[in-house]
Structure formats: structure tokens, C-alpha cells
Amino acid sequence: MSNMVANGNNSEPISKKSKMSGDTSTLHLEGIPPDTLSKVQKYLDGFHLSVEKLQEVSARLLKEMIRGLGKHTHHRAPVKMLPTFVRATPDGTEKGDFLALDLGGTNFRVLHVRVMEEEQRMLKMDSQICAIPKEMMLGTGEQLFDHIAACLGDFLDSQGLKEQTLPLGFTFSFPCEQKEIDKSILIRWTKGFNCSGVEGEDVVKLLREAIHRRGDYDIGSVAMVNDTVGTMMSCGYRDQSCEIGMIIGTGTNACYMEEMKNVKRVEGVDGRMCINTEWGGFGDDGSLKDILTEFDLVVDKTSINTGVHTFEKMISGMYLGEIVRLLLVKLTEDKLLFEGQMSQTLLTPESFETKFISEIEEPDRGLENAQNILTKLGLKWDPVDACVVRLACDVVSSRSACLCAAALATMANRIRVNRGLDHLKTTVGVDGTVFRKHPNFSEELQATVRRLAPECDITFLVSEDGSGKGAAMVTAVAQRLAESRLLEDSDSDGEEED
Structure with a gap:
């Protein structure tokens, strides 16, 4: 220099x-x-x-x-x-168990993340990597999401979490137009994927439909997360x-x-x-x-x-x-x-x-x-x-x-x-x-x-691990804000009754 x-x-x-x-x-x-x-x-x-x-x-x-x-x-x-549609960064009061799903290539990851308010810590409890076969990358959207739902089900089974309905952060690294925090429309496939019936559709809806077709578990609220946002949020908790x-x-x-x-x-x-x-x-x-x-x-x-x-x-x-x-x-x-x-x-x-x-x-x-x-x-x-x-x-x-x-x-x-x-x-x-x-x-x-x-x-x-822990943190913050709004609404209802 x-x-x-x-x-x-x-x-x-x-x-x-x-x-x-x-x-x-x-x-x-x-x-x-x-x-x-x-x-x-x-x-x-x-x-x-x-x-x-x-x-x-x-x-x-x-x-x-x-x-x-x-x-x-x-x-x-x-x-x-x-x-x-991420409206706030972490404030340190987030807590609970969350799932994260990270799909951006030929493999995808499922994670179980625990957020502990008392210790200000976010722990990755466990994770599992699932492969996506080449033919599935070029098959139907239904096949792809059924495969994701099956792997998610296997993971919940192995963790003893199937009876719980946990919120999920979904990192989906393809060009999407986000309409709400839980509604994201795929614009086009990239990275070698070309599954039919997905472009122009809401990927959260497709995931939920695949889970309902199985019928052996359910998920709570879903937050769609871009990997950059996940990076900000995983650091934001620290x-x-x-x-x-x-x-x-x-x-x-x-x-x-x-x-x-x-x-x-x-x-x-x-x-x-x-x-x-x-x-x-x-x-x-x-x-x-x-x-x-x-x-x-x-x-x-x-x-x-x-x-x-x-x-x-x-x-x-x-x-x-x-x-x-x-x-x-x-x-x-x-x-x-x-x-x-x-x-x-x-x-x-x-x-x-x-x-x-x-x-x-x-x-x-x-x-x-x-x-x-x-x-x-x-x-x-x-x-x-x-x-x-x-x-x-x-x-x-x-x-x-x-x-x-x-x-x-x-x-x-x-x-x-x-x-x-x-x-x-x-x-x-x-x-x-x-x-x-x-x-x-x-x-x-x-x-x-x-x-x-x-x-x-x-x-x-x-x-x-922005795409894993960060996705869980986006979900945790969204849940905190939703609970806060519910509290405000019930307070205002109480005031009206008075």
C-alpha cells in the first residue's frame, strides 16, 4: 500500500x-x-x-x-x-424453541434452535442435512415440497418434537417477491432447479400443503427470511x-x-x-x-x-x-x-x-x-x-x-x-x-x-449461521411483536369496556 x-x-x-x-x-x-x-x-x-x-x-x-x-x-x-416485512431487530427478550429450514441448493438443512432470554443465548440444539436428488430438482413442485415435509418430519421425530407445534423460519434463497412475512412468491428458479408449478406461487402455502398431506405433525407461524436478513438478525441478538x-x-x-x-x-x-x-x-x-x-x-x-x-x-x-x-x-x-x-x-x-x-x-x-x-x-x-x-x-x-x-x-x-x-x-x-x-x-x-x-x-x-440461527431469530422477533400486539389489543378492549 x-x-x-x-x-x-x-x-x-x-x-x-x-x-x-x-x-x-x-x-x-x-x-x-x-x-x-x-x-x-x-x-x-x-x-x-x-x-x-x-x-x-x-x-x-x-x-x-x-x-x-x-x-x-x-x-x-x-x-x-x-x-x-421484518419490522424490528432483537431486543433480548425473545425466548422459546424454533425450527429453521434453509433451502438454497442441492442440500437443505433443518435446525432446532432454542433462544434463552435469561442467558441471552441462542443455541443450535441439533440440525440435519437432507439431499435433494437431481431428478427432484427438475420434477414437480409437489414432489419437492413432499420431500422437504418428509425430511422435516423425520427430524422432528428424531428430536422428540413431533407433538409440539413450533414456529419456523424459512430461508429460501431464490428470487422471490415477499408480500407478507409469511407469504413469498417465487419469481423464478435458479441454481439448477426447475420444478413445475412453483413459479408464481406462494412457497409457504406449498410447504404447509405438503405438511397437511402427511397429517402427522404441524408447524406454527412461518417467517420467510432472506440470508442477508438472517445475518443481521443472528448478529442482532448478540x-x-x-x-x-x-x-x-x-x-x-x-x-x-x-x-x-x-x-x-x-x-x-x-x-x-x-x-x-x-x-x-x-x-x-x-x-x-x-x-x-x-x-x-x-x-x-x-x-x-x-x-x-x-x-x-x-x-x-x-x-x-x-x-x-x-x-x-x-x-x-x-x-x-x-x-x-x-x-x-x-x-x-x-x-x-x-x-x-x-x-x-x-x-x-x-x-x-x-x-x-x-x-x-x-x-x-x-x-x-x-x-x-x-x-x-x-x-x-x-x-x-x-x-x-x-x-x-x-x-x-x-x-x-x-x-x-x-x-x-x-x-x-x-x-x-x-x-x-x-x-x-x-x-x-x-x-x-x-x-x-x-x-x-x-x-x-x-x-x-445467519441462515439457520438468523432465520429462527426472525421468527422469534415476529412472535414477540405479535404477542405484544395481542396484549395491546386486549388492553384497549378492556379500556373500552370500562
């Missing part, structure tokens, strides 16, 4: 902990001759984002968020801002100031607590609601085209969903390795790496895995890891090549952290302004392999957020 960052007309000295995107450490510059470095930097310039540019990105995202919240503008907004959830892994997304009066698509103006931003779509209308590099354009063009998820493709784990690979191919073509000699493996799309970036950027063994990886890729390298590759990895991951920070700063500033506060103290619940595994990512993300949201004091808390 360099000691200077472009900041207006001045170059402001900054510490290693507060570099902006594209600034590279002197550690990563060592071993590269000055003439080679100046030639390489020309290819890296497009990844450099100044403080001003990141502030611009943040302002553009805010504009898109407001569009997404609007009653008449949301259907055209690339940032979808989906209402989740830290009640957690009002933002963020995932930076294979994909990326975030949610936050918005004032109801600004959520124009839903009736009511009182209180707050968690909004699932779906920020991966930021830029799908061309609003980020000035910061897209030639490598980003190739990644988009060769992806299975060309033209969508622009922001996600610049920052998430599914794409970072491919951006680096394309950059290395270009540098090799121009004889700045490997004496211009390419390997067939390097020319193969997705051969440079995102985990390689984390390994190459390790402080102690990074260069050694780089050399091993380059050998594995069939390349003839010298020590300078390894240093250049490390520099390329640093620049790409740095841009990812800084763009993510710009988006997070937008959200924190939004909450602060919404509440008319001079200073906001809040917590972000976070999950995802990029945040967890990359050696510098979280540090850089946090340093950049401090620069872009100076009036916000933000704590980061890594989620413990």
Missing part, C-alpha cells in the same frame, strides 16, 4: 490502514524494477478509485436506493429495495445495535432498517422495516460505466447473466479470480509477465480461483504461495513475475473492498440522516468467504468506511 492517496488537488499522506482502492503496499512493490512497474501500472490504473470517486459512487447508490423505495419508480430501479446485514462471499448483498414512511410500496408510516437492497444490481442501468475496466466488461460479456449484477461482478468472490486472470493474460500478451509465454491453463476461463488471491496476499507466505500457484497453472515464472502477480491481486481485491465500503457508507449515512442524528453508532452483521478469508479485506473495508462515513461509528460483527 502506498503512502499517498489521491484526494482532490492534494496528495494526503495516509497510513497503511486507510489506503484507497488501487493504492498498493510498498511490500507488494518490492522486487519489481521501476521500468517494469511503470508499464504494469498503466493496466492497473483503471482499478484506482480516489476518495472523491468513491463518494460519487456512494451518492449514485443513494439515488438508486430512493428509486427502489418509490411506489412508482421501484419497478425500473436496478437496486430493488425489497420489503422484508448486539442490539446491529441494524445492517451484509454478505460478501460468492455473491454480495445487504439489508438495513429503513423508516416505514419511506417504504412507499407498503401500507403504513409508523416504525421501521428491514429492506433487502439487492445491491448487486447497482449499475445495471449504466450508472457505473465510468469505473468499469476492460476486464469487467469481458467478465460481464462471458457470464451467464450478461448485463445484470454489475456491482456484484466487480466485488464478489464468484468474479474476482476471473478479473485477475484476464489481467494476467493481458500483461502476458504484452510481454510484461512470463516472458510473454502463456499456458493453456491460464487461458482457460475461471482457472484462476478467487481463493488464490487470498493465498497470494498472505503477509508471510504470499510470494511463496504465488510461485506455487503459478507453477500449478503451468507457467514459467521468475521472482519479478510473482511480485507482479501479487500486485495485480492486491489492486483487484482492494477495489472490491473500497466499493463495498462506499455502498456500506451510503447505508450508514442513510440511517443517520433518517433519524436526524449528528452521530450514529451502529453495528454491521457480516458474513461471506471474501470477508472472512481474505487477509486484508476486512481491515481495508473498515478503514475506507471510516473515511466515507466519518459521522458514523461502525462496529463489525461476523455472523454465526
Whole structure:
């Protein structure tokens, strides 16, 4: 990381902990001759984002968020801002036994979670993983939900819970339009699923019907949960100031607590609601085209969903390795790496895995890891090549952290302004392999957020099983609010009688 960052007309000295995107450490510059470095930097310039540019990105995202919240503008907004019908974060009084069902791929999980108010603890009592056979992923919706209901029944049997009617948190990781906390319409299948009779239907209703067909157990209230919301809620039980959830892994997304009066698509103006931003779509209308590099354009063009998820493709784990690979191919073509000699493996799309970036950027063994990886890729390298590759990895991951920070700063500033506060103290619940595994990512993300949201004091808390415990916590909070409303209603009835 360099000691200077472009900041207006001045170059402001900054510490290693507060570099902006594209600034590279002197550690990563060592071993590269000055003439080679100046030639390489020309290819890296497009990844450099100044403080001003990141502030611009943040302002553009805010504009898109407001569009997404609007009653008449949301259907055209690339940032979808989906209402989740989660109306509160945990307050620590939640208690009871809950089930969680997590369906998002070829396996699904069933969990039994116990929330204990006295000890402020949430315990995963037990869980079970059930496979979904390939033919069932392409069969009828009835077969799929019958299979889920059967596995849920087996689990309840094994736990001795079949006689109880427990509330259930349902993480269903497919594109859905949520109508209520217990009503979610599947828009389209993804991830290799194509079960008939489910698209356009309420998945909670389909699950309940499958359980009723069995007739040997029942479930209580159901809360539909997005994995980002689960992340926020699982952290929210440990830290009640957690009002933002963020995932930076294979994909990326975030949610936050918005004032109801600004959520124009839903009736009511009182209180707050968690909004699932779906920020991966930021830029799908061309609003980020000035910061897209030639490598980003190739990644988009060769992806299975060309033209969508622009922001996600610049920052998430599914794409970072491919951006680096394309950059290395270009540098090799121009004889700045490997004496211009390419390997067939390097020319193969997705051969440079995102985990390689984390390994190459390790402080102690990074260069050694780089050399091993380059050998594995069939390349003839010298020590300078390894240093250049490390520099390329640093620049790409740095841009990812800084763009993510710009988006997070937008959200924190939004909450602060919404509440008319001079200073906001809040917590972000976070999950995802990029945040967890990359050696510098979280540090850089946090340093950049401090620069872009100076009036916000933000704590980061890594989620413990957001899609499991978090789903149960959404259900627990929904139950607490429902009980509170019942109490208020009975009190008001009593007053009327008086």
C-alpha cells in the first residue's frame, strides 16, 4: 500500500490502514524494477478509485436506493429495495424453541434452535442435512415440497418434537417477491432447479400443503427470511445495535432498517422495516460505466447473466479470480509477465480461483504461495513475475473492498440522516468467504468506511449461521411483536369496556 492517496488537488499522506482502492503496499512493490512497474501500472490504473470517486459512487447508490423505495419508480430501479416485512431487530427478550429450514441448493438443512432470554443465548440444539436428488430438482413442485415435509418430519421425530407445534423460519434463497412475512412468491428458479408449478406461487402455502398431506405433525407461524436478513438478525441478538446485514462471499448483498414512511410500496408510516437492497444490481442501468475496466466488461460479456449484477461482478468472490486472470493474460500478451509465454491453463476461463488471491496476499507466505500457484497453472515464472502477480491481486481485491465500503457508507449515512442524528453508532452483521478469508479485506473495508462515513461509528460483527440461527431469530422477533400486539389489543378492549 502506498503512502499517498489521491484526494482532490492534494496528495494526503495516509497510513497503511486507510489506503484507497488501487493504492498498493510498498511490500507488494518490492522486487519489481521501476521500468517494469511503470508499464504494469498503466493496466492497473483503471482499478484506482480516489476518495472523491468513491463518494460519487456512494451518492449514485443513494439515488438508486430512493428509486427502489418509490411506489412508482421501484419497478425500473436496478437496486430493488425489497420489503422484508421484518419490522424490528432483537431486543433480548425473545425466548422459546424454533425450527429453521434453509433451502438454497442441492442440500437443505433443518435446525432446532432454542433462544434463552435469561442467558441471552441462542443455541443450535441439533440440525440435519437432507439431499435433494437431481431428478427432484427438475420434477414437480409437489414432489419437492413432499420431500422437504418428509425430511422435516423425520427430524422432528428424531428430536422428540413431533407433538409440539413450533414456529419456523424459512430461508429460501431464490428470487422471490415477499408480500407478507409469511407469504413469498417465487419469481423464478435458479441454481439448477426447475420444478413445475412453483413459479408464481406462494412457497409457504406449498410447504404447509405438503405438511397437511402427511397429517402427522404441524408447524406454527412461518417467517420467510432472506440470508442477508438472517445475518443481521443472528448478529442482532448478540448486539442490539446491529441494524445492517451484509454478505460478501460468492455473491454480495445487504439489508438495513429503513423508516416505514419511506417504504412507499407498503401500507403504513409508523416504525421501521428491514429492506433487502439487492445491491448487486447497482449499475445495471449504466450508472457505473465510468469505473468499469476492460476486464469487467469481458467478465460481464462471458457470464451467464450478461448485463445484470454489475456491482456484484466487480466485488464478489464468484468474479474476482476471473478479473485477475484476464489481467494476467493481458500483461502476458504484452510481454510484461512470463516472458510473454502463456499456458493453456491460464487461458482457460475461471482457472484462476478467487481463493488464490487470498493465498497470494498472505503477509508471510504470499510470494511463496504465488510461485506455487503459478507453477500449478503451468507457467514459467521468475521472482519479478510473482511480485507482479501479487500486485495485480492486491489492486483487484482492494477495489472490491473500497466499493463495498462506499455502498456500506451510503447505508450508514442513510440511517443517520433518517433519524436526524449528528452521530450514529451502529453495528454491521457480516458474513461471506471474501470477508472472512481474505487477509486484508476486512481491515481495508473498515478503514475506507471510516473515511466515507466519518459521522458514523461502525462496529463489525461476523455472523454465526445467519441462515439457520438468523432465520429462527426472525421468527422469534415476529412472535414477540405479535404477542405484544395481542396484549395491546386486549388492553384497549378492556379500556373500552370500562
